[in-house]
Amino acid sequence: MYIGRFAPSPSGHLHFGSLVTAIGCYLRAKSLNGKFIVRIEDIDTQRCSSDNAQSIITSLQNISLYSDEPIVYQSHRHKIYQKFLDYLIAKDYTYNCQCTRAQLKQRPCPCEHLQLQGNGPYNICFKANLFMSDYFEDKLLGTIKRQNDAQLQHVVLKRKDNIFAYNLCVVCDDILQNITEVVRGFDLLNMTFVHLALYKALNHQAPDFLHLPLAINEQGVKYSKQNHAKAVILEKNSQQVLKEVLCFLDQNILDLDFSQSCDSILKQASLNFKLDKIAHHSKVFIY
């Protein structure tokens, strides 16, 4: 059975870009008679808050996006991530790193060769090069070639300050929730090579990946919480917002009746869903 997930990080409210991903993920899952799961990626407790998590869930509900399984919170799953990390350490797929963020901005990390031992504190990093491939097949975009990127050379799994990194948690959760396909934004395209390397290291079959276009502003910058993208307010105008998202995803909206409830619009839209209509590039969206 197809199982997809929408996994927002509650470092802010739901904005248009994340809503595109949520609805793209929902339509893809429902068009294949699959499940749609919501997971809250709140592992970085310094940046995330439970108020934001609740606001995201409420926004999703206002547009009739409900998780088919109980919502999982990463902040409750430290023991699980530690088990996966212990496995990778035991296999010698990790190294200790003593670099600070400021140092990493100035130079590459030299620590893999230093073989640092002792108590640390250390960042625990993944020897991604052992497993990294050059290409993968994206379900929307076709063959993707790996771009050289410093991010792929220094993959932290657990930070010095004891916070598990996104890259580890996302793979562990996708494995444990039996996700068959990951639908998310273009911005994570190159990081997919790290995630695929982790699947190999964990000796687990990877899901399929499908990367959706990003909503960008007139300056070509992605809407994100970091640049304080406006929250989408979904109380009175949710049908209108839904229409804008469906247009952004290049779906045919002529057959849809936007005076109906979001639930019935979404049902019809998933019956009509055409993956091959979706653009292969980011698109300017003004709101």
Ligand SMILES: [Zn+2]
């Ligand atoms: Zn280092």
